[in-house]
Amino acid sequence: MLSQFRTIWLVLKHTFTKADTVEYPEKKPYLAPRYRGRIVLTREPDGQERCVACNLCAVACPVDCIALQQTIDDDGRKRAEFFRINFSRCILCGFCEEACPTYAIQLTPDVELAEYDRQNLVYEKEHLLINGVGKYPDYSFYQQSGIAIKDKAKGAGAQEKPPIDIKGLMP
Amino acid sequence: MSSALWQLVEITIIISLLIPIAAMLVWVERRLIGIWQDRLGPNRVGPFGILQSFADLLKILGKEDWIPPFSERLVFTIAPVIGAVSVLMSFAVIPFSPTIGVSNLNIGLLFFLAMASLAVYSVVLAGWASNSKYALLGGMRAAAQTVSYEVFMGISVMGVVILSGTFNLREIVLAQADGWFIQSQFVGFVVFLIAGIAESHRLPFDLPEAETELTAGFHTEYSGLKFALFFLGEYLGVTLISAMSVVLFFGGWQMPEPINTWLPPLVWFILKVMLLVVFFILLRTSLPRPRFDQLMAFGWKFMLPLALLNLLVTAALRLMGVL
Numbered sequence: 001m002l003s004q005f006r007t008i009w010l011v012l013k014h015t016f017t018k019a020d021t022v023e024y025p026e027k028k029p030y031l032a033p034r035y036r037g038r039i040v041l042t043r044e045p046d047g048q049e050r051c052v053a054c055n056l057c058a059v060a061c062p063v064d065c066i067a068l069q070q071t072i073d074d075d076g077r078k079r080a081e082f083f084r085i086n087f088s089r090c091i092l093c094g095f096c097e098e099a100c101p102t103y104a105i106q107l108t109p110d111v112e113l114a115e116y117d118r119q120n121l122v123y124e125k126e127h128l129l130i131n132g133v134g135k136y137p138d139y140s141f142y143q144q145s146g147i148a149i150k151d152k153a154k155g156a157g158a159q160e161k162p163p164i165d166i167k168g169l170m171p
Numbered sequence: 172m173s174s175a176l177w178q179l180v181e182i183t184i185i186i187s188l189l190i191p192i193a194a195m196l197v198w199v200e201r202r203l204i205g206i207w208q209d210r211l212g213p214n215r216v217g218p219f220g221i222l223q224s225f226a227d228l229l230k231i232l233g234k235e236d237w238i239p240p241f242s243e244r245l246v247f248t249i250a251p252v253i254g255a256v257s258v259l260m261s262f263a264v265i266p267f268s269p270t271i272g273v274s275n276l277n278i279g280l281l282f283f284l285a286m287a288s289l290a291v292y293s294v295v296l297a298g299w300a301s302n303s304k305y306a307l308l309g310g311m312r313a314a315a316q317t318v319s320y321e322v323f324m325g326i327s328v329m330g331v332v333i334l335s336g337t338f339n340l341r342e343i344v345l346a347q348a349d350g351w352f353i354q355s356q357f358v359g360f361v362v363f364l365i366a367g368i369a370e371s372h373r374l375p376f377d378l379p380e381a382e383t384e385l386t387a388g389f390h391t392e393y394s395g396l397k398f399a400l401f402f403l404g405e406y407l408g409v410t411l412i413s414a415m416s417v418v419l420f421f422g423g424w425q426m427p428e429p430i431n432t433w434l435p436p437l438v439w440f441i442l443k444v445m446l447l448v449v450f451f452i453l454l455r456t457s458l459p460r461p462r463f464d465q466l467m468a469f470g471w472k473f474m475l476p477l478a479l480l481n482l483l484v485t486a487a488l489r490l491m492g493v494l
Contacts, residue, residue, distance in 0.1 A: 011456055012207070014209060019206070019210055021211045
């Protein structure tokens with residue numbers, strides 16, 4: 001019986017405590033830079049597309065929401081012919097970001113993805129591609145991977161060494 | 172003729188104020204519970220969310236007014252009306268201020284008790300006519316609970332009747348001019364309040380509804396306007412029990428000498444009622460619901476003897492001339 005009165009008193013004391021509610025649309029909560037929100041495709045520092053359409057993100061995706069097709073340009077660079085993410089399926093798990101070998105696909109701290117029309121949640125490549133480098137400002141895949149493209153021979157990139165002639169490696 | 176006309180106008184004004192007030196209580200309750208649970212509560216519709224009840228009403232009007240094909244059609248329709256009407260009828264005898272009050276019935280208190288008993292029919296009939304297991308269980312619980320809590324609700328107010336020597340609520344208020352009955356009838360007030368909560372099926376005595384066990388109890392099958400009528404009845408019931416407590420134990424519109432001139436009597440009355448309503452809501456948010464056997468044992472083994480003892484002691488003291 002006494003505990004009931006204590007309960008009433010404790011509840012009454014909460015009249016003077018501050019509400020924990022964050023009034024969302026007016027007050028946006030802080031989202032960390034690495035928060036997993038909307039997915040983007042980033043570019044290299046020189047403005048070229050990073051994505052080489054290797055399909056690793058689509059394979060890693062647990063809900064199969066990524067679809068893409070690779071094409072090879074005349075200059076030897078690989079890129080995605082189309083790149084489509086269905087955000088009505090995406091669970092924002094970030095596995096695609098972890099799987100990506102070129103840092104192209106990245107998650108951003110934007111969570112306001114709601115749409116009135118379900119079809120609008122299917123993002124094509126032009127919706128995904130941004131004019132920036134994302135979280136990795138200096139990274140450029142073709143400058144350090146040792147893959148030859150037009151105007152750059154194998155091993156001629158900024159962070160590459162010339163290839164070693166393994167037949168010259170005598171003991 | 173003109174006095175009858177004036178009375179009709181008075182009734183219209185009181186009803187047209189009471190129903191919006193009962194609707195507003197939904198918002199007040201949700202806001203207060205929000206505050207006590209460290210939330211904000213509904214604050215979107217209008218300033219401070221004050222129009223929330225209006226939005227709820229619009230929504231509920233848009234709902235399909237569905238009568239289940241397996242229900243007893245006539246009784247199903249009548250039940251919510253009985254609930255709201257019997258509570259509204261009780262307000263006829265309440266003296267709001269020295270001049271306002273629909274009826275100066277000389278058995279006003281008995282009229283209130285009778286109407287409170289009638290309100291049970293709404294719940295029991297709703298439970299029975301719905302013809303579904305949850306509703307029936309809710310109706311059965313309501314019948315048992317209300318019948319047992321009604322007994323000592325009647326007994327608890329008899330102390331007041333002994334002290335004032337009348338059943339007329341206006342004269343009961345006037346008899347408290349030099350001291351409210353809460354001083355000598357504190358036990359009576361506590362018993363009346365607990366019985367009142369049980370009568371209006373509010374938490375912690377909401378076993379007829381008990382949404383955790385019976386989905387929604389007696390009004391499981393109701394929707395649309397009929398559901399709204401049940402809701403209206405419940406919140407009017409809260410206001411009624413608070414108003415009756417104020418009339419019987421807190422001196423109605425009267426206040427002690429220095430401060431009684433600060434505000435008009437009607438405002439004092441409303442303030443007291445509001446304070447009690449807030450207390451009702453506080454009880455609702457802080458106390459858990461008892462088990463059904465605990466509820467019955469508490470009623471018959473504790474509250475009834477307490478009410479009888481209170482009546483006995485009051486009567487004895489009155490006879491000896493102490494009170």
